[in-house]
Amino acid sequence: MMPSRKSSQNVRSKKNNLPFGGYKRSLELATAGMVEILDIERLVRLIVYMIVKKVRLTHVGILLYNDAKKSYVLTSSKGKKGSVIPKEYIRMENDDVIIKFFAERTNYLINRSGAIRKEDLLKYLKKGTVNNSLRDCIGQLRAEMEDYDVDALVPGYFQTKNLLGILFLGKKSNGSRFQQEELDFFMALARTAVMAIRNAQLYKNIQKIFYGIIKAMSLSIEKFDPDFTRPHMDRMFDMAASMVVKLERRGVVFPDIPKELFISSIFLHDIGKQYTPKEILYKEGPLTQGEWAILKKHPVDGAEIFEQIDGLEEVAAIIRYHQEKFDGSGYPEGLKGYKIPLGARIATIVDSFDAMTHSRPYRKAPFSIEDAVAELIKNKNKQFDPDLVDVFVEVLAEKGMLKDGGGSSKVGHIFNKLLSPRTVA
Structure with missing residues (x-):
């Protein structure tokens, strides 16, 4: 038919x-x-x-x-x-x-x-x-x-x-x-x-406004925190952004917020210090037990600023948990391992490295880059996420910040291992 x-x-x-x-x-x-x-x-x-x-x-x-x-x-x-x-x-x-x-x-x-x-x-x-x-x-x-x-x-x-x-x-x-x-x-x-x-488009415009607010807030931190200066902020942003790019290429899935916002949140980690008395922030000697108790409130104080805003839960989490340690000995909640948000794990590495390699009121003589890297490596699985430390060292090497690619430094004996292909969990 x-x-x-x-x-x-x-x-x-x-x-x-x-x-x-x-x-x-x-x-x-x-x-x-x-x-x-x-x-x-x-x-x-x-x-x-x-x-x-x-x-x-x-x-x-x-x-x-x-x-x-x-x-x-x-x-x-x-x-x-x-x-x-x-x-x-x-x-x-x-x-x-x-x-x-x-x-x-x-x-x-x-x-x-x-x-x-x-x-x-x-x-x-x-x-x-x-x-x-x-x-x-x-x-x-x-x-x-x-x-x-x-x-x-x-x-x-x-x-x-x-x-x-x-x-x-x-x-x-x-x-x-x-x-x-x-x-x-x-x-x-x-x-x-x-x-x-x-x-x-409207959302993108709101993002621009919000990034402007973040920039203004970050600049205001300089007024009360001697550790937080524009150069410090720029260094943190650069290092965090480099880590994020490298992790993305390895297939790491990031929170469902814009990448720029995620990175910006990392250098806002200490915004809660605006509620910390200046005499504690500027003290050159050791802090008393009572002073430590006051200083340790700053992650929660900072997080509460952003927890009031819908859609910024991840920002608040980075700020709240940036003082947590990989072995669970940090504060405010003693989170351990991968229960600590990714952004907070990145922030603690980037901030610790910058603190070690630049003068602070409590320490005038900064570490060399190689000594600071050795300190990060020594504290893998204790204070820091071990895989993220490896990624951070790779970033430093790619930026030419390690002597002879790490060969003449204290980290030279493991540098080649760090640069070998691997997947970061």
Whole structure:
């Protein structure tokens, strides 16, 4: 029995492109959780990937407004080799024909959905009522669509008025055209994407503000803590950031907070010292038992500042537990081993090293770098996470801070072992 024409078309659709009903549901399900993604680049890549995979197009790109560049930039692009448009290859100012066309809502004259196909432009030009200015505009728009080899353009508006971006849709793999119901769907998808992207942008702006607050708070620590100076803060940030990068490359999973925030939290570890009397902080001799009891409150005092803020639990944990020791002999809770948060384990190594290699009120003569490293190694499994100490020594070596790569120092006999490939738990 010969298949009907309709059934053969369905077979071809399944082979090359999902029928609209198929990919519509798939994309609806895939985009349902977009608003929860707060990383803009990851979000945009996901949108492009889903459309290419589900609709099966030659290529897809997203043009987004870049506030820093005051222009629209191709932020993400994906597709078949030879068809994909390189990222950032397209950059359009507000007076570009495509941007003006959608920003001024001329697109709604062409297609009721707001999305535009090349065939819509040709169809509209056949009307005898098109003025010369609009005819020229449409001609330029068609030329640009040809240049970028796109069959459809889908705008995304924020609060229905501001053009946030444009979705570039290449040809379908099976050569079929976009139907009107597909354009309607992509406009709805664009509205969802715009909300998610705008949400991520707002989150990023809040992050910038928060990092500014962290910077201001860290500078304020200088006023009450003689150990905490701008150079100390810079050194801690540099060392902590280097450790985080190295650990990431080894597959270590970090808490679900932005990496910059995680690192910034490390050098805020002593913020609770603002509640410690200056005579204790500045004392050059040994502390009395009572003074020690007061000083040991600073991790909890600092953590309580951030525990009041939703989403900063990991920041608070780093501050609260940075005085814990790997063998469980630290404070405030006597946590042991991997029960101590990763950030706190990094902070204690970085801070201890910097304290040893620079003058403090209670110790005028700093250690040499090699002596400080030897001290870290001696206290592996006692005060410090042994694997993280190894990573820290590697960081020092890569920065050229160890003599002869460690060969002429007290740590030279184990240096090669530390540099051998290993996985940090």
